Amino acid sequence: MAFTAADVKNLREMTGVGMMDCKKALTASEGDIEKAVEWLREKGMAASAKKAGRIAAEGMSYAAVIDGVGIVVEVNAETDFVAKNEKFVEFVKGVAATVAKQNPADLDALMECKYEGTDLTVTQQQQEMVLVIGENIKVRRFARYADGVSVPYVHAGGKIGVLVNLSVEGGIDATEIGKDVAMQIAALNPRFWDKSQVTQDVLDEEKKIMMVQMENDPKMASKPEQVREKIVMGKLNKFYAENCLLQQEFVKDNTTSVEKYMASAAKALGGGVSFKDAVRFETGEGIEKKEENFAAEIASLVK
Template sequence: MAISAKMVKELREKTGAGMMDCKKALTATDGDMDKAVDFLRENGIAKAAKKADRVAAEGLAHIVTEGNQAVIVEINSETDFVSKNENFINMVDQIARHILKTNPSSVEEALTQQVEGTDGSLQDFITNQVAKIGEKISLRRFAIVTSGENETFGAYIHMGGRIGVLSLLSGTEDSQVAKDVAMHAAALNPKYVRREEVAEDEVSREREVLKQQAMNEGKPEKIVDKMVEGRLGKFFEEVCLNEQSFVKDSDQKVGKYVASKGAEIKTFYRYEVGEGMEKREDNFAEEVMSQVNK
């Protein structure tokens, strides 16, 4: 039977597969919509294994909070285009809620746990999504945080999911203060909450670099140590959340701002999608044309 554009559009909306793949599926199944869905799944799952070696460095950071628990996840796709797809966005939320409910201790454990309402594991669920969406998808990392009495979460998502920050403050139940901290962390990218958390070898390495810099500047040896300690303070201001100048009020440090609200920062997680990963560089126009010419 003749395959209409309306049929192709309907199948694409159901599955998230590409237009040309939808047309092929409908042609192969003589226009039977249900069989075409199965056709795409079967062929898509077969193709999913071939995508395993591709680089998936795009995607979304996402946060879900329920009661006294919250989870932040990073789930990757191959292209930014797919990460904006409604099916992908819904999938990310499903996975985050599944992780929050099952409370796995690692990504490896999470992938083996059964997904409610299905007969398979989270890995099976993701593989099925690869079939529908047409790109490699991977759960890169997550963190589950539990709040205690008089503690609150701050959740902030920047640029539609490019950066996600989950903070936990004690001594307050004001979620806006916690969100302010999360927003600040998204902007200035601290590595630690306080200087005591910085590893001693990292501090020693920085101290040695600063000492060498001062010596190379020809500074008198008797004042070098004092200069190094002063400059080391600047280093802590760069990497420690409490010691950074607050983005909403540069006249005070983040730690002082939080303390003024009777609170303290317990921890935070900042996920920037694809950080530290090699990203693929594609010509999008060529990719589209390659699909049209199939």
């Protein structure tokens, strides 16, 4: 029986085993998924197969600069308790070090990399952690900046990880500036970094909503359309200030914006700083968490 790339991906998600080993298992099992799982377990590669299907929506987002390379990673586990486990934290930091030193092209490539300091792949090390900790553990995503000056920030023990990438002039130490910007991103989670990134379709939608709101307001509806257009333009400035990082009110000083703070702080240090990019990982975002009903679970056990 033939098998497809989707079958390989499915088997990998079921077992947590690397892509090449999944291909071997499907080849040996003539494309039969169940037999392939059994084959992997017989080889000692899928001892954690049952745990691999459980939802992992907790865990840790971690940001760091390693040998000048900025890294942010998210590794998931099933419970918040595990995120505080020393071995789990060490594993997350090891994943970050692997990303920094081996520069994988994507997540699949990362999972096939040699985990730093071992002869195991990241996939195999992840399986070891599942066996040691007893929960499903999954490396979810990463980002890496090799150029510029990166400043990491980890909020609430790994609930949020932020990595800010800056262009720095004048040889100044921009760490504090970068951390302030990273904390702003962690707290407010802006939709855009700069107003120049706001696309025309987003602006058109905002204008449409504002015009409808004014039409539904008796005081505004009576005003000429030209006047309402000017009011909309004024409101768009407020939209930028609420949704774009550099135009946002700086949380540590509400008399200035983030971009003005960066410029003045850098000037005071005798140099210049400009924002290049940033990544914000919030642990578990976008993952549908299982709703536990303990009363129903206990009732089912005593039947």
